[in-house]
Amino acid sequence: MNLTSLLERWYQKVPFPFFLLKWLLISLPIGVLVGIAAAIFLWALHFATDWREGHLWIVALLPLGGFFVGLAYHYYGKEVEAGNNLIIDQIHSPKKIIRFRMAPMVLLGTVMTHLFGGSAGREGTAIQIGASISDQFTKWLKLSKRDRRIVLIAGMAAGFGAVFGTPLAGAIFGMEVFLLGKMRYDAIIPAFLAAAFGDFVCRYVSHEYLYIHHSVYNVTGDPNHIIPIDHILYAVIAGVCFGLAARLFARLTHWWGGVLRERVKYPPFRPLLGGALVAGLFGILYFGVGEDIGTRYMGLGLPTIKAAFTTQLAPYDWAGKLLFTALTLGAAYKGGEVTPLFFIGAALGNALSMILPLDMELLAAMGFVGVFAGAANTPLACAVMGLELFGTNYGVYIAIGCVVSFMFSGHAGIYSSQVIGMSKH
Amino acid sequence: MNLTSLLERWYQKVPFPFFLLKWLLISLPIGVLVGIAAAIFLWALHFATDWREGHLWIVALLPLGGFFVGLAYHYYGKEVEAGNNLIIDQIHSPKKIIRFRMAPMVLLGTVMTHLFGGSAGREGTAIQIGASISDQFTKWLKLSKRDRRIVLIAGMAAGFGAVFGTPLAGAIFGMEVFLLGKMRYDAIIPAFLAAAFGDFVCRYVSHEYLYIHHSVYNVTGDPNHIIPIDHILYAVIAGVCFGLAARLFARLTHWWGGVLRERVKYPPFRPLLGGALVAGLFGILYFGVGEDIGTRYMGLGLPTIKAAFTTQLAPYDWAGKLLFTALTLGAAYKGGEVTPLFFIGAALGNALSMILPLDMELLAAMGFVGVFAGAANTPLACAVMGLELFGTNYGVYIAIGCVVSFMFSGHAGIYSSQVIGMSKH
Structure with missing residues (x-):
């Protein structure tokens, strides 16, 4: 009996180790790449916010900034413009691999919004960076439709977990966001692993190389408090x-x-x-x-x-x-x-x-x-x-x-x- | 227009407040009753464990103790013997109200197990106390099948949350346990409310009247630790x-x-x-x-x-x-x-x-x-x-x-x- 058929037989009998190993090997690079991208994103936001606060006249240019980002999306980003909704759609009915350009476009577009003083956030950007990076693995590894769903969820989990420094919330968010009122567990291992890896890499890169930190909120409370x-x-x-x-x-x-x-x-x-x-x-x-x-x-x-x-x-x-x-x-x-x-x-x-x-x-x-x-x-x-x-x-x-x-x-x-x-x- | 038809029209337009009020009014007594029962259960366990440790000869009577509990279930408890599985079955295909006797029988039976030195736990008992108490509300309030499912989940959540002093885990456990690999959110409000009420009442009764406390585990960790x-x-x-x-x-x-x-x-x-x-x-x-x-x-x-x-x-x-x-x-x-x-x-x-x-x-x-x-x-x-x-x-x-x-x-x-x-x- 050769090695392939031996592995095949093992896989039939005990699929768990293979499943775990496969998703470890996929979640790790997703987490690392998304974590690095998230750190760069956080640094760029930090820089844009600082700069704007010192040069408030730039807010007068907000319409122009928005116009140029709009132009870029109109001519180069039609396919990725739907953003978060595109990702959710692809999880529900997988059709076309999300183009990688979604990541740099949304990153730059978001930094522009903040540089010019628009009021916006980060999670959409984090999710889009995560999903568009992770979906490239679908192409490289020729994943099935079911696996692609999982990869997209893992990418979202990694992006969310990394940007906010909350990996557990990131993992659950990835599993929870596309379906209102229900949660399916098929992506539970990849989501938690990718979010943990993404959070680690983002923290490491942010602290060691970019010198920025996640916000910390001082909430104390009394551990022995009984809630009436x-x-x-x-x-x-x-x-x-x-x-x-x-x-x-x-x-x-x-x-x-x-x-x-x-x-x-x-x-x-x-x-x-x-x-x-x-x-x-x-x-x-x-x-x-x-x-x-x-x-x-x-x-x-x-x-x-x-x-x-x-x-x-x-x-x-x-x-x-x-x-x-x-x-x-x-x-x-x-x-x-x-x-x-x-x-x-x-x-x-x-x-x-x-x-x-x-x-x-x-x-x-x-x-x-x-x-x-x-x-x-x-x-x-x-x-x-x-x-x-x-x-x-x-x-x-x-x-x-x-x-x-x-x-x-x-x-x-x-x-x-x-x-x-x-x-x- | 009279008051009933006015309320009816409101309910059609904005059902949320009615839904919330209804489940607040149902979750509160469930939480209170289950919390009291859980406190009594914890106190009885405490007493049984203490007594056994001072009178180890009682372990020789474990077979007899089990025999008598077995007799009681054989002649008076056939309908409630399936325990946790009965509750899970009723959530999936509601048939017959769980008899209230499940609560005292499983409480006493579990205390017997511990008094005579068997190796067992508490959550099955907590869940059965919770579900059999909460299912009585199905009868009193003439609830629909769908509402009965929710009531059972809330009862389990309250029992679990109260006995372990972990209301959030109790609520999620109630929603998670009956279906492997999926979670539905229809019971999310009643589960969290009943668990919070149950935990509060159990803590209050335990501390103020029974002088017992939940176990506390000293786990520290470093809050600034980055996980490699x-x-x-x-x-x-x-x-x-x-x-x-x-x-x-x-x-x-x-x-x-x-x-x-x-x-x-x-x-x-x-x-x-x-x-x-x-x-x-x-x-x-x-x-x-x-x-x-x-x-x-x-x-x-x-x-x-x-x-x-x-x-x-x-x-x-x-x-x-x-x-x-x-x-x-x-x-x-x-x-x-x-x-x-x-x-x-x-x-x-x-x-x-x-x-x-x-x-x-x-x-x-x-x-x-x-x-x-x-x-x-x-x-x-x-x-x-x-x-x-x-x-x-x-x-x-x-x-x-x-x-x-x-x-x-x-x-x-x-x-x-x-x-x-x-x-x-």
């Missing part, structure tokens, strides 16, 4: 608010995108127009109300997110960020939704601490992941992200905030290609 | 070992149960025979080898579980516990599998620390939840339980241990009614 029943009810009320904010955000973004698509026929003009509106609003706030509030709703908004845990923000800050982000992303600027959703949620939680008798840091933490849970319809990934970022002392509050928000955000989230696997009620 | 790639590979190797141990445990328990069912026609004689074997083995170890090792594999084994995090155990301890537990549970003694699985896993992790270059406390923590993840086919619940019990510093290792163990444990876990929703490979 009335607090659980307050957490439910907060969850309802987060879910409604998520619904408002998704609706406003979709509505504004629809208006622009209907009224403006030439696609690159849409970000031109949308960018003019964002830049104009910025100008009105900056010169008319105050420099601080003018800059507060641009870019990622990390300083305000951090502040939401410790100081009382303005009660309308969540709405301001929601408006700026919906206007930016609805006009087809590149970037993710999630960091603005962190902002909206943390600021909304901060505002709710004026009404609800829960700690400010707790409500900020709940909102941080809660609005995202509702908007993306990924309650478990967000609950686990809450544990990864804020520790376990507040775990019950955070999880209840996420699942209630998920229930109240409706069936149309930020990813319109998401398939409804089960009605929410 | 080779460590991820060691975690994979450990996960393979945990999965194989889980497979061995499930097979041995099923095999021994099958032998007894085939050879011994009168059911109450089965625990009589099985108990005689366990008591005999105990006697041989206790008088022949050493008093310490004789008592080590009885009951829950909490002291050894705690020791696994800090001191080197004997490398065969996991196998000893596995054997004693399979013999006890295969012979139809009442009790759960999970605490012995914690023991088997923590001791196996402890033993692996002699070979693998990972910390002992880390490997013990990984095994604690990892073997359980494989045996129950609930990788996400176990990963989250690991976060709840051991904090997030080791989260990636723990999650990888759980998912790899899940992959290697095969399709036949400890719950034979579990439906395979998706093949593992």
